[in-house]
Amino acid sequence: MEWFMKLKNIDRRIIYVLIFLGVIVPLIQPLGFPIIVTKETQMLYDKIDALDEGSYIIISFDFDPASSAEVSPMTKAVIHHCFQKNLKLICPSLWPQGPSLATEIFQELGPKYDKVYGKDWVNLGYLPGAQTGLPQVETLAASFKKAYPRDIKDTPLDNIPIMKNFEKLTDAKMVCAFTSGDPGLLGWIMVAKDRYEIPVGGGGTAVNAPQFYPFIQSKQITGFLGGLKGAAEYEKLVGEPDLGTSGMDAQSVAHLVIIGFIILSNIFLLLEKRDRGGLY
Amino acid sequence: MTVETTGIWIAALLTLFIYSFLYKDNVFYKLAENIFVGVSAGYLGARLFQDVLMRKLWNPLMAPDPGHLPDYWLIVPTILSIMMLMKIVPNSYTWMSRWSLAFVVGTGVGLMIVTYLVSNGLKQVGATIAAFNGFADMTTGGQINAIILAIGVVTGLIYFFFSMEHKGIIFGSCSRIGIWFLMVTFGAAFGYTVMARISLLIGRLQFLIFEWLKLG
Amino acid sequence: MRKEIPLIICFLTGFMMILTFFSGNETIKAMATDLLNWSMIIGGAAFFLAVGSLFQVNLQKISRKSDGWGFSVILLFSFFITLILGLGYGVDATYEKEINLSNGDLLANFEKGVKAYETNVAKGITILSSILEVSDNGEIERIIGKIAENGIPADKTLTVKHFNPFFFIYKYIYVSMAGTMFSLLAFYVASAAYRAFKAKSFDSGLLLCAAFLVMIGRVSVGEAIWPGFSTIAEWIMNVPQTAGQRAIQIGAALGLVSSSARILFGLEQSYLGQD
Numbered sequence: 001m002e003w004f005m006k007l008k009n010i011d012r013r014i015i016y017v018l019i020f021l022g023v024i025v026p027l028i029q030p031l032g033f034p035i036i037v038t039k040e041t042q043m044l045y046d047k048i049d050a051l052d053e054g055s056y057i058i059i060s061f062d063f064d065p066a067s068s069a070e071v072s073p074m075t076k077a078v079i080h081h082c083f084q085k086n087l088k089l090i091c092p093s094l095w096p097q098g099p100s101l102a103t104e105i106f107q108e109l110g111p112k113y114d115k116v117y118g119k120d121w122v123n124l125g126y127l128p129g130a131q132t133g134l135p136q137v138e139t140l141a142a143s144f145k146k147a148y149p150r151d152i153k154d155t156p157l158d159n160i161p162i163m164k165n166f167e168k169l170t171d172a173k174m175v176c177a178f179t180s181g182d183p184g185l186l187g188w189i190m191v192a193k194d195r196y197e198i199p200v201g202g203g204g205t206a207v208n209a210p211q212f213y214p215f216i217q218s219k220q221i222t223g224f225l226g227g228l229k230g231a232a233e234y235e236k237l238v239g240e241p242d243l244g245t246s247g248m249d250a251q252s253v254a255h256l257v258i259i260g261f262i263i264l265s266n267i268f269l270l271l272e273k274r275d276r277g278g279l280y
Numbered sequence: 281m282t283v284e285t286t287g288i289w290i291a292a293l294l295t296l297f298i299y300s301f302l303y304k305d306n307v308f309y310k311l312a313e314n315i316f317v318g319v320s321a322g323y324l325g326a327r328l329f330q331d332v333l334m335r336k337l338w339n340p341l342m343a344p345d346p347g348h349l350p351d352y353w354l355i356v357p358t359i360l361s362i363m364m365l366m367k368i369v370p371n372s373y374t375w376m377s378r379w380s381l382a383f384v385v386g387t388g389v390g391l392m393i394v395t396y397l398v399s400n401g402l403k404q405v406g407a408t409i410a411a412f413n414g415f416a417d418m419t420t421g422g423q424i425n426a427i428i429l430a431i432g433v434v435t436g437l438i439y440f441f442f443s444m445e446h447k448g449i450i451f452g453s454c455s456r457i458g459i460w461f462l463m464v465t466f467g468a469a470f471g472y473t474v475m476a477r478i479s480l481l482i483g484r485l486q487f488l489i490f491e492w493l494k495l496g
Numbered sequence: 497m498r499k500e501i502p503l504i505i506c507f508l509t510g511f512m513m514i515l516t517f518f519s520g521n522e523t524i525k526a527m528a529t530d531l532l533n534w535s536m537i538i539g540g541a542a543f544f545l546a547v548g549s550l551f552q553v554n555l556q557k558i559s560r561k562s563d564g565w566g567f568s569v570i571l572l573f574s575f576f577i578t579l580i581l582g583l584g585y586g587v588d589a590t591y592e593k594e595i596n597l598s599n600g601d602l603l604a605n606f607e608k609g610v611k612a613y614e615t616n617v618a619k620g621i622t623i624l625s626s627i628l629e630v631s632d633n634g635e636i637e638r639i640i641g642k643i644a645e646n647g648i649p650a651d652k653t654l655t656v657k658h659f660n661p662f663f664f665i666y667k668y669i670y671v672s673m674a675g676t677m678f679s680l681l682a683f684y685v686a687s688a689a690y691r692a693f694k695a696k697s698f699d700s701g702l703l704l705c706a707a708f709l710v711m712i713g714r715v716s717v718g719e720a721i722w723p724g725f726s727t728i729a730e731w732i733m734n735v736p737q738t739a740g741q742r743a744i745q746i747g748a749a750l751g752l753v754s755s756s757a758r759i760l761f762g763l764e765q766s767y768l769g770q771d
Contacts, residue, residue, distance in 0.1 A: 012687045016302050019686040023478065024485055028496055033716030036726060065674035069483020070476060096327045100666050103588065126331040128540035130384070134391040135532040142529040147536075149345070150335050152588055156345040190399040195517075206476035210469045213733055214742040217429075218407030220399065226472070228479035229714060247482040252717035254478040254682075259711060261689040262704065269694045283632075283659055287668035294669065298676045302683055314567040316673040318574025321550055323670055324543060325575075326582020326662065332540030336533070357534035361541035368548040375498045378768045380538050382502035383509055385767050387535040389756035390513025396756075400749035404742050425735050432739020433746070440747040458743070463699050465740025467706025468732055474685055474711055481682035484675050 008268045015261070022257040026249035033252055035245065040216055041233040044176075044201040044223025048078065051173050053086045056166055060177040060188060060202075061091060061098030062133075067180030067205045068101055073231035073244040074203040075178045076105050081238045083113040088162055089121035090172065092140065092148070094133050094183040096126045099152050117153075118160050125152040133187020141169040141196055170196055174222075177202040185212065189220050203230050292492040295484060337361075408433045432461040503762040509535075510760040550575070581662040590657040595628055598652040602627060606648075613640055628656050706732055 051057065059079065063071040082089055093099050102123050115121060127147055129136040139147040144167060145157045157163045165171070175192045177185040177200065185202045193200040199222045204212070206227030215221040225234055228251060231244030297312035339345075341354040364380035366373040411426040418426070438451065439458030446455040489495050509531055516528040554568040597603040606627050613620025613636075624636050635657055648654075695701035712718040713729020758764040 010690075013303065015687050015690050016683045019481075019683060023481055023682075024489070027482070027485055027489055033720050035716055036719050038730065065671040066678040067480075068671065069486075069675050069679070070479045096324050096331075097670075099327075099331075100587065100663070103663075104667065125335070126327055127536065128328065128332050129532075129536040130388045130391075130539065132388065132392060132395075134395055135387055135535055138391065139529060139532045139536065142525065142532075146529060146533060148335075149340050154335070154586075158345065158347075190395040194395070194399045194403065206472040206479060207469075209472050210465070210733070210737060211741055211745070213738045214404055214407070214745060217411070217734065217738050218403055220403060220407075227475050228482065229475065243483070243486055247479065247486065248716050250482050250485075251475065251478055252715040254481075255474070255711045255715050256717060258474055258478075258686060258689045259708060261686060262693045262708065265690055265692070265694055266704075269696070283664065287664055291668040291672035294673050295676045298673065298680070301680065310564065310567050311570065312673060313677075314571040315574045315669065316677065317550075318571040319578045319665060319670050320674070321547060322575045322578025322582065323587075323666055325547060325579045326587050328540050328543050329583060330587050332537060336537050336540070353530060354534075354537075357537040360534065360538050364538055364542055365544060365548075367545055368552075374769075378498065378502040379505060381767060382506040383531075384535045384538055384542075385759060386506035386509030387513055387531055389506075389759045390510030393510075393753050393756045393760070394514060394517045396749045396752050400745045401753070404746050404749075408742065425731075428735050429739045429742075432736055433742050436740050436743025437747060440743065459699060460702055461736055461740040461743070463702040464706040464732065464736040465744070467703040468710045468737040470703065471707040471710030471714070474689075474707075475714060477679075477682040477685045480675060480679040484672075484679045487672065487675075 004268070004271055007264075019254060019257055022254045023250045026253045027246070030246070031249040031252070033249055035232050035236050035248055037233045037237060038230075040224045040226070041230055041237070042223070043216075044078075044203075044225060045081070045234065045237045047174065047199060047201055047222045048081050048085065048087075048176070051085060051087060054088060055173040056088045056090060056171055057082055058090050058092065058169070058172045058175040058177075058192075059102075060175065060179075060184075061093040061102045062095050062177055062184035063101065063180035063205075064095055064097040065101065069243075070205045070228050070231070071178050071180055071203065072101060072105065073228065073242055073247075074225040074234055075101075076109065076242060077231055077234035077238055077240060077244065078176055078178075078203075078225075079105060079109050080240045081234075083109060083115055083120075084238065086120075088166075090124070090144070090162070090166060091121060092124045092136075092144075093126050094129070094136050094187070095180075096128075099123055099125045103152070118155070119162055122160055122162050123152040124148045125150075129183065131182050133183025134191060136183060137169070137187050137191040141191060143168055169198060172198060174198065175200045175202075179204040179208065181205075181208065184208075185221075189215055193220050288492055292488060295488060404433075431457065436461050499765065499768060502768055503765070507760055507762065510756075578662065578665055581660075581665065585660045585662045587662060587666075588660065590660055590663075593629065593656050593658055595654045595656055596652060597627075597648070597654065603648075603652060610640060610643060628654070630656050630658055632659055706737075 048057070059075070059082070061075065079089070091102050093102065106117070106121060106123065109115070110117065110121070117123075124144070125148065127136045127140070129139075136147070144163070148157060150156055151160060169175075169192055175188050175198055177188045179185040179202065185200070185204060185208075188200050188202070192198045201221060201223040203225030204227075206229070209224065209226030209230075212221060212224045212226075216224055225231060228244055228247050232248045233244075235241050235244045294312050294315070297308040300306055301309040337354055337358060340348075340351045341358070342350065344350050360380040360383055363376040365377070367377035408430055411429055415423060415426065435454045435458035437458070438454045439446070439462065444451060446452050512524070512528055512531060516525055519525070551572070554572055556562075557565045557568040558572075597606050605623065609620050609623030609627060611620075612623055620640075621633055621636055624640075625631055628636065628639065630636065639654060639656065693704060695704045709725065710729050710732055712721070713725040713727075713732075718725035718729070755764060759767065
């Protein structure tokens with residue numbers, strides 16, 4: 001059983017190398033596994049697709065750079081869709097890093113669709129407050145101008161064309177919040193949807209995804225993108241394959257590696273039990 | 281060398297410094313870690329100064345936009361903010377921070393009481409019951425799912441009721457079933473957590489391969 | 497009164513918030529909006545407490561020359577550089593600078609540069625980049641496009657956008673390192689999966705089964721191996737997982753409501769700290 005003990009106590013750095021190879025090889029050499037769109041992603045897509053041209057949609061950037069590998073691709077895919085539909089984007093942020101992440105995305109997508117800042121979208125900046133997000137969203141429900149006297153470029157909201165017909169939360173046809181925790185999507189659901197009946201959708205990291213399934217079942221949320229997979233699915237629907245799509249093969253192989261490790265770990269457990277049982 | 285190329289090389293080097301920790305703790309990792317902490321605190325400071333202190337406090341109070349009067353009521357949060365900062369000065373003034381804390385906590389709990397009760401309580405219970413709407417017209421699968429959902433919610437809640445011992449045929453069995461549902465919940469959460477962690481690694485390796493090394 | 501006044505403040509503000517849910521009175525709603533706005537400002541100012549604490553810890557390390565004090569110097573240096581650049585240049589991606597062309601030969605040279613750009617882009621960029629004090633070719637192209645469309649402004653002043661060094665630090669240092677720090681977790685999860693994720697009982701076996709089915713069903717390879725995996729994963733997420741999550745959320749909501757009520761009525765005072 002020497003081989004068993006050696007394998008069981010293998011240096012952790014070999015495990016690191018295996019997971020590293022499991023991710024990097026499919027990135028360099030894609031395997032072409034198909035991406036199947038789930039019901040939750042389709043719900044969000046259909047909801048945005050049903051909005052009329054020129055409708056106001058709130059896109060809330062409630063995440064930070066640590067989660068941007070998962071959440072930025074899905075946010076980009078949704079903004080692709082919004083620009084394709086010629087919607088008007090109002091972009092607050094409940095996290096301090098959100099406005100800069102928004103700037104990065106719009107720097108790329110704005111020129112691609114010939115969209116003009118101030119006319120087609122506005123980046124309002126960071127709105128500080130409680131961890132729950134409730135005070136922030138409640139203030140936006142009352143008045144955007146009270147919450148945000150100026151935008152990220154220091155322009156008074158009165159002087160921004162897109163804000164001329166937009167005063168408060170209920171002027172929006174939908175809210176899409178992209179979150180890596182609290183404050184975030186939960187706050188928007190509890191206020192925008194449950195109190196003011198504005199449809200809410202969005203996405204978040206895969207860690208947060210399970211907690212939103214009860215809200216999908218109760219129809220408090222219209223669609224949810226979970227993790228990089230959600231991003232890949234939405235990219236497929238809008239026809240803009242990007243980082244989400246390119247990461248899916250690596251995700252698949254890495255999952256198989258982890259599953260393999262779990263199976264091995266349990267085989268060791270069984271062998272240990274047999275060994276203790278004195279059969280060897 | 282353009283600004284972008286310089287930036288990519290700096291980002292790549294710092295990324296590799298951090299990954300060197302996987303081999304063992306070393307001076308490069310410590311250097312990157314401390315730069316990261318300093319830069320993130322500096323970013324937050326600059327962002328809060330601009331978005332909170334200047335835009336929400338100073339401008340409306342001292343330099344209002346044309347056509348607007350100064351909002352003198354903002355003197356109240358200004359004083360409360362200064363009182364909040366008394367927490368870091370010697371003991372005799374620390375009590376002042378309690379007023380600000382009480383203000384923030386009060387507004388928070390006032391909102392939470394109603395919203396959490398409605399959104400996370402009543403609406404969730406309502407949705408569990410509403411799953412049985414049109415029960416007779418549902419497919420067999422739909423009917424089974426509605427029943428499993430209701431059993432899972434009820435038994436899960438029974439498990440969390442710690443005022444009574446989880447014994448007996450009804451209470452004990454129900455709490456046991458509740459644990460099974462919770463185990464499935466935690467298992468699913470674990471699966472998604474693995475997915476999330478791998479996605480973060482994919483993100484960084486995409487940067488190293490596509491942007492830095494330009495392979496593919 | 498050092499504890500009584502804060503408790504009264506907490507009760508009054510909380511009661512005001514609850515009132516807005518049930519009252520249609522516009523004055524009450526306006527007052528509540530103001531209170532919320534103020535709480536957001538105070539919450540933002542509280543960040544400076546964290547900065548104070550960061551300073552305290554690191555300055556202590558430096559003054560005592562404790563182990564690794566050199567890194568504390570680097571930390572504080574990084575903090576100040578980032579903060580100063582952010583305050584100086586602003587936190588947006590670009591900062592703007594006004595260039596007045598009516599000074600001396602500047603206008604004539606600018607027109608020469610624009611004309612040169614039409615026939616020889618490199619020569620045009622060389623002339624214009626020194627006049628506009630910018631090295632970004634994209635920005636020069638943008639300005640030339642604007643001149644072609646609208647001509648030179650009457651006041652001879654051009655607004656030139658410069659890449660913000662603060663945004664450089666944000667994009668290439670902060671974002672990359674934040675992502676990398678958290679991506680280390682993938683390796684630890686792999687190591688834990690190999691060493692610790694063992695089904696030692698029925699309950700843990702159930703947990704691992706659910707995890708296995710969700711992990712394989714939620715990725716493309718699961719669908720490729722057997723389409724049933726994604727159906728099972730979908731069912732697990734929508735039925736038993738939803739049931740368990742819902743039980744947790746209802747329980748947590750009830751707990752939160754009761755502890756909020758205790759705070760509101762002053763029965764819970766731990767948030768005020770010790771005397």
